[in-house]
Amino acid sequence: MDKYMITKLSDYKWKVERDTSIGMNVPGIIYSDKKLLEHTIKEGAIDQIANVAALPGIIKASFAMPDIHFGYGFPIGGVAAFDPEADGIISPGGVGFDISCGVRAMRSSLEIDDIKNRIEDMMSFISFSIPRGLGGKGKIDLSKKDMDRLLSGGAGWAADRGYGHKEEIEYMEEGGHMEGADPAYISETARKRGARQLGTLGSGNHFLEIQVVDKIYDRAASDIFGIYENQIIVMIHSGSRGLGHQVCSDYIKVMQKASEKYGIKVPDRQLACAPIYSPEGKRYYGAMACAANYGMANRQCLAHWVSGAMERYFKTSSERLGLSTIYDISHNIARLEEHDIDGIPKKVCVHRKGATRAYGPGRPELPPAYRHIGQPVIIPGDMGTYSYILLGTETAMKESFGSVCHGAGRMMSRSKAKKMISGSELKKNLKTEKGIIVIADSMSGLAEEAPEAYKDINSIVEISCMAGLSKKVVRLRPMGVIKG
């Protein structure tokens, strides 16, 4: 690893020294422990961190969260902010194909004793209400007018149509809809891909889990979030489906032309970009915001389906079941946000690709009930492992533009996982050894998502907290999983 000089700043923070000979404008900062750092180096992700550091208008550093792994253009687990007034860029590669892939956590008044003897039956019942899986179609057919309103209105549109409650929207990032969305910038192909997929889970690592609160680390915060021991939590991990994927594909092409036009040399085509306030930059932002609104509406609809299923299963209302949103986050997004840059508040474009916003106390963007303690950060574990709810911190605000990890990155290729692991054996073992019920249509898809294929989520969370970017609030243990 002689190409880069890496300096240890602390046990959990490392600096890739700025090297102007390879075009780096800022250093790289990696939040990691020594062991994970070695893996990151071996994987070649440092090249990607350095490539991002070379992009125009980048401020402070090219950040890598503890779950960093090799991606397209930007690494996954990458965070970078750009100054629009210094020719700062926006790049679809810094967001990812699944725009607003994210997670919603919902509290309930159910406790473990209410479900532990019927979890298999309950999961099977719920699964019939959740459109999912590979190429799965949803229950909602969108007209062109509906689509335009959804792309502008996001989760608020969905709530107005009766999918879930309007009061929940407050507990989503950006109040459930991203400003600046312009449906005119969404292609016909993207619309067609999204038309039948609203309210569907999707595949790969997307899931719906029924979890139990396993451990409380910060009682003051968990009280404010309405979480307590043995409580049943519903967690939904999904994104903007085919519409978002197509927006990314469409705008990579736009940005490739734009990079040439603006004389921006990029070492990787997936880093194609344009100045934020250029016509191309504005168009991508407008389209990305639409896709984010789709993603947030998607999770709103999925929450509605699972609430309805649980109402029918328990033969009572969702109000009596106490089902309500704790928070909803996106971990693939770029946003114009105000941050302190050398003591001056400034609007910058923060790209988080496989990274989560982790705002500290006092931010006006947070719901009033949470503002004084900070943002809940929902970190989904991979299948069969813990998930966490963390708290954003002042340190995150000072150091990483209020950002932290998003989950556990992959360690093992999909093809290797399928060769080494049997999906049906995995399903059986999760049930017999951990009491976790898994509902999945594709056994090879299940094998790809085996816990061994991912880094250890507990280490990722531990490093994030030891680095000061977040604080643990609760740990959640899965009881039932519906896989896309």
Add this chain to the structure above:
Amino acid sequence: MKSTGFEEIEHPSDIRIKFNGKTMEELFENAGLGMFSMITDLSRVKAVKKIKISLSIESSSPEDLLVIWLEKLLYYFEVEDMILSRFNIKKITFDNNGARLSAEISGEKTGDNKHNIINMIKAPTYHLLSIRENKKKHLWEGKIIFDV
């Protein structure tokens, strides 16, 4: 490379294939076959429904045309509910006006859990995308990564 004209290569998080062809047309056919083989087992798919495709782009780069071709095939899968198993490219041309492709593709409709879908591909990517002529072997060779 296997006799199918494509093969999966190890990738840490997504799906990567290499593919070849004696001509550019065969190369593109094998890329389509490779992509759909990652989606499902094509041995059970009957080529009953035929579709004619014409594509035209401003760029004269084979890589750019390849991505557009594969995106179009994915569109038929996701929006038109087609599993495609046969790819017959009539002609690919490159000149100063750009690139053009005409083809006939065929397959069958998905539905009623008829096909066991192995991977849901989100998109073909430009990352490490390459098309090269191997003059020694008289073959065109390509590599592409699909985001899943």
